[in-house]
Amino acid sequence: MDVVAVNWGTYNDDIERYRLYGEALGKQDRVDEVFAHQDKAKQAVLKVTENLKENERQNHVFVSYVNENKINVWGTELPHTAVHKVENLAFTKGKVTDIDADINAETLLKWDPDMIVIGSWAKDVTPEYFFNHPVLKNLTAVKEKRVYKSPTASLLDNPGISWYFYAVLANPDKFKGFDMRKQVREDYKLLYNIDVTEEDIDQILNVKENKNSKYSKMFMK
Known part of the structure; x- marks a missing residue:
């Protein structure tokens, strides 16, 4: 049995773990496809978050x-x-x-x-x-x-959901028109070849648990 030690704590650590999985399984082409999909979401979020003024930054x-x-x-x-x-x-x-x-x-x-x-x-x-x-x-x-209750989506497989979840709730005025439910559909189709239902999306985004939280309507149908 081969054992590999991996790090945790930064996004680069996540990327390194994914690369190791790809190498171990001989699926590097698939890993590259997933990375390209993730990078699309990453750049879209960074386009907003990197330009936030000091008084707009949230914790x-x-x-x-x-x-x-x-x-x-x-x-x-x-x-x-x-x-x-x-x-x-x-x-x-x-x-x-x-x-x-x-x-x-x-x-x-x-x-x-x-x-x-x-x-x-x-x-x-x-x-x-x-x-x-x-x-x-x-x-x-x-x-x-x-x-808020966090999405049930994997932080490693589809971080785009978490990136948007935080960024949208922190600065909703800067993401007007963004369709979180569409993002979930695209992620699950590409990653798992699953056509999620509206009920599935509600569960992934914990819509029921977040129904009384501010801005949560942005994630509802």
Whole structure:
């Protein structure tokens, strides 16, 4: 059995892992096709995010799970921050350089992010959890209803969905006319040869969980 150590933490790490998969499976042509598709979305998002003024730049905290008074957040820059440019406060303000870390409500209040994004796998944690929390409801992100359940799409296979998800919610006025649902259809067709239904797209974008969150209507049918 061959074992290969891989890195995690930046988009370049993701690219390197994908290249290794392509080499191992003898599918480099397919990897190149996927990269070309990803680059199209990447450049479209960067065209907006690289030109944001300082006062337009947003930040967020990514919540992986909640266990009583412990809130697990992702550290490092995060692989896709370089594209959508929504700063990870756990890394820049909290100095969390590990993949994740447990913090308490007081720490999150101190960071006071513009947005909160919850991992799609955190089944018991939804935006409503924050909206109804007696302490966390004092967060700016909660007051402004800018708490979201992340898409269920793979961060490695189709990062375009995550790039757009962050960038659109951070600066919706700069993405007027953008069709997120079309992006999902194209990604799943090219990557998996699947024709997703409207119900599938709702699940991928966690439309039900995000229905009361600000700007979420941009992702609805």
